[in-house]
Amino acid sequence: MTAIAATIESPAQSRPARWAFALCFVGLAIGAAWLSVALPISVAFAAVFLFAGPHNWFELRYALGRLPARTGKLRSFFVVSGLGVLGLSAAYAALPLLMNHSGNFVEGGLSLWDTAFLFWVAQLVWMRSLTNPRFDGGWVWPVACLLTAVVWLAPFSLPLMLVFLHPLMALWLLDRELARSRPTWRIGYRCAMGCIPLAVTAMWWQLRGVSDLPGTDQITLAFGPTVRADTLTNHVGASLLPGVSPYFLVATHTFLELVHYGVWVVLMPLIGLRSWPWQMETIPVSRRSPTWSRAVAVLLLSGLLLVSVLWVCFGIDYETTRRVYFTVAMLHVLAEVPFLLRMI
Amino acid sequence: MRRSMLSMIAMLILAASTIHADGPPGPHDGPYRPRPNPHNQFRPYDDLHQRMIIRPASVSTTTIPGRTKIFPPVYPDAPAVLSSSIETVPWLDTDSQLPVSDVPVGWLRSPIDSPTLADIGPRPSPEPRPFPAPDPTNQNSNPSESQLLADIAPEPELKATSPVSLVIAGLAATAGIVFLGMWLVNRRRSGNSQDQ
Numbered sequence: 001m002t003a004i005a006a007t008i009e010s011p012a013q014s015r016p017a018r019w020a021f022a023l024c025f026v027g028l029a030i031g032a033a034w035l036s037v038a039l040p041i042s043v044a045f046a047a048v049f050l051f052a053g054p055h056n057w058f059e060l061r062y063a064l065g066r067l068p069a070r071t072g073k074l075r076s077f078f079v080v081s082g083l084g085v086l087g088l089s090a091a092y093a094a095l096p097l098l099m100n101h102s103g104n105f106v107e108g109g110l111s112l113w114d115t116a117f118l119f120w121v122a123q124l125v126w127m128r129s130l131t132n133p134r135f136d137g138g139w140v141w142p143v144a145c146l147l148t149a150v151v152w153l154a155p156f157s158l159p160l161m162l163v164f165l166h167p168l169m170a171l172w173l174l175d176r177e178l179a180r181s182r183p184t185w186r187i188g189y190r191c192a193m194g195c196i197p198l199a200v201t202a203m204w205w206q207l208r209g210v211s212d213l214p215g216t217d218q219i220t221l222a223f224g225p226t227v228r229a230d231t232l233t234n235h236v237g238a239s240l241l242p243g244v245s246p247y248f249l250v251a252t253h254t255f256l257e258l259v260h261y262g263v264w265v266v267l268m269p270l271i272g273l274r275s276w277p278w279q280m281e282t283i284p285v286s287r288r289s290p291t292w293s294r295a296v297a298v299l300l301l302s303g304l305l306l307v308s309v310l311w312v313c314f315g316i317d318y319e320t321t322r323r324v325y326f327t328v329a330m331l332h333v334l335a336e337v338p339f340l341l342r343m344i
Numbered sequence: 345m346r347r348s349m350l351s352m353i354a355m356l357i358l359a360a361s362t363i364h365a366d367g368p369p370g371p372h373d374g375p376y377r378p379r380p381n382p383h384n385q386f387r388p389y390d391d392l393h394q395r396m397i398i399r400p401a402s403v404s405t406t407t408i409p410g411r412t413k414i415f416p417p418v419y420p421d422a423p424a425v426l427s428s429s430i431e432t433v434p435w436l437d438t439d440s441q442l443p444v445s446d447v448p449v450g451w452l453r454s455p456i457d458s459p460t461l462a463d464i465g466p467r468p469s470p471e472p473r474p475f476p477a478p479d480p481t482n483q484n485s486n487p488s489e490s491q492l493l494a495d496i497a498p499e500p501e502l503k504a505t506s507p508v509s510l511v512i513a514g515l516a517a518t519a520g521i522v523f524l525g526m527w528l529v530n531r532r533r534s535g536n537s538q539d540q
Contacts, residue, residue: 111509138527145520152513153505 015184022188025267026195032258033199036251037206044232044254049314051261052325053307056332058264060303061277063339064296069284074342077127081338084120088113089331096327107155114151114158118144121337128341160237164253166333167260169340171196174263176343177271185271196259200252207248231319235326 035043071078091113095106122144129137151158171193178186233239236253238246277300280286286293313321505513 107506108509111512136531138530139524142520142524142527145516145523149513149517149520152509152516155509 018185018188021185022192025192028262029195033255036255040251040254047258053310055261055264057303057307064283069288085334092330093327110155111152115148118147124338156240167256169336170260170263203251207245210245210247
């Protein structure tokens with residue numbers, strides 16, 4: 001078996017590697033920030049086109065390698081997780097249909113969805129606190145109730161927060177993976193993570209007075225007539241934040257998305273994958289039986305097929321595909337919550 | 345032979361002299377006429393035929409019975425006082441055989457028709473154009489289905505929070521405060537019991 005990740009290294013051996021890893025992360029962040037400021041529209045469209053599908057596939061492969069073969073005592077946790085992921089994703093996809101009715105109904109529906117999401121997360125945190133390593137999870141219910149009050153006053157605040165916080169979850173998961181497989185690298189990584197708020201601050205300083213996005217360029221035109229820049233501004237909530245520069249919002253979201261894609265497509269496979277993606281024996285679930293092994297293989301192959309279909313659809317109608325993708329992508333956003341909770 | 349060559353050269357020179365500098369004249373090229381100012385609010389401008397509309401009212405205005413006078417052009421840029429003082433300069437006489445259509449554009453104004461200070465005010469805003477009806481044959485112009493199906497965060501309208509939302513938010517905040525108090529009390533009790 002070819003091992004991608006090295007085995008445990010001595011501190012002296014790992015010192016250059018961990019700082020090289022940290023420098024690689026800083027380079028990724030600086031490059032992403034520069035591209036996001038220089039070409040926000042083009043990079044946003046190109047990044048989604050190139051990495052939306054592959055990063056989901058890498059995430060699926062990573063999750064399969066980390067999930068236990070049998071649920072055991074965690075059965076209730078996995079059941080609640082699965083029901084929440086599927087139910088909330090379906091409800092979120094159905095929410096825009098409510099726009100055919102009155103606006104109040106939409107806001108009420110979105111508030112209901114926000115409430116369900118908050119109490120689902122609270123329930124998962126509570127269940128997680130009852131398993132080892134245990135912690136006092138009593139604070140989660142008052143926090144959920146107070147946040148519920150907020151989302152009923154401002155229903156769009158939670159989806160907007162998810163848009164910006166979801167890319168940061170990849171950084172958290174990378175930190176947990178480093179703690180698991182490369183504990184000596186965490187110091188360098190945590191120092192390097194400081195460049196993220198610095199980059200966002202620098203972007204705000206440069207773009208705070210810029211109101212309009214730059215015009216359409218040749219790279220954007222290459223995606224065809226279905227590309228619209230106002231899709232980006234709506235996605236990052238420019239209409240909800242009238243006092244903030246839309247250029248800054250789009251550039252910040254593009255920057256975070258690029259870092260997020262870089263983590264899942266480059267850094268996480270380098271660190272987390274201990275084998276090649278097609279080696280089924282390294283996936284715990286596939287070791288249960290040949291049937292499970294075949295099911296996992298079919299799942300991964302279907303994922304690859306879906307990535308190809310996504311590329312084709314982006315080429316045919318980028319705008320519609322992007323909207324559909326970001327609705328369906330709520331599935332993987334929600335799936336990261338219980339996954340992250342199990343890694344804490 | 346020599347005479348025929350000379351006549352041919354003369355014809356070539358004549359043909360070359362008739363060629364327009366910007367190319368041969370097209371079928372729509374008419375004689376040169378100065379392009380009117382379309383922003384001149386006192387001279388209606390016909391976009392289709394690119395010429396001024398000569399209003400019949402201006403033509404039929406008479407200042408002297410029996411003799412219709414046509415006065416020099418009165419431009420709106422000129423002060424109204426000056427325009428109203430033009431009375432007795434008969435530049436053109438409509439009793440002559442000059443047809444109305446050949447009168448130079450903008451010259452058909454009498455002192456009565458000349459603009460006053462009240463006329464020089466801003467033109468009343470035109471009627472608002474009705475919003476074009478959606479074309480049922482154009483699928484892209486109808487954003488109902490495809491746009492709404494996959495919209496993550498639909499563009500909101502800034503409006504006041506509904507009373508139901510306010511009540512639910514108040515209840516949730518009250519419950520949160522109560523739960524927070526209960527959790528803090530339980531935490532203190534458990535800490536005291538551990539100390540004992």
